[in-house]
Amino acid sequence: MKVWQKSRELKNEIFQLVKSFPQEEKFRLIDQVIRSSRSINIQIAEGYGKRSNKDKIKYCMQARGSLSETLNHLIDAADCSYINAEQLRCYRSKLDELERILNGYIKYLKSLPIEG
Template sequence: MKEVFLSTRDFPVDEKFGLVSQILRSAYSVPSNIAEGSGRSTNKEFARFLDIALGSAFELETQLILASDIGYLSENKLQEIQTLLQEIQKMIYSFKMNL
């Protein structure tokens, strides 16, 4: 999600504690929940953390769409990140279904 972090650098300074903060929290949440879940003792617990990671990925996508709609993120950059994010969403979902 390096692209997400780099793209928020160009957002207005007054969004540092608003949309930028929310985007970064969602972006951090995806791999963090996967990592935390992998350390759990059962597949059921791991699946719960994968659900949280997947929810954060969809939340992140929504926030990026909003950022594009208000002009903080170009349409090209949004499409580039969405492509990567949708692949991550598919991988998380597939991984969960194969536990």
């Protein structure tokens, strides 16, 4: 699925990005942004494996929440000068694209007949 592929790319990019953050952030911001970016990918995968469209949608909504959390962590990184404004703009653009794709998938799932 395209949405899973894009979330995987983002997760891997963020993992590389945080290697440049100060070591004292290892168990704070680094851990949080890695967890939230991984959660996007995990929720999409877990939802895909569910039987009902209702469950698939629920997990996609959770992925959307993790997407917003990831953006917030990146804004925090910019506030702390760990990333610059251009990097933040680039990641915001990637997150916006991923959200559009995810919203499209949710809309598709909602258009399917209700099971059972």
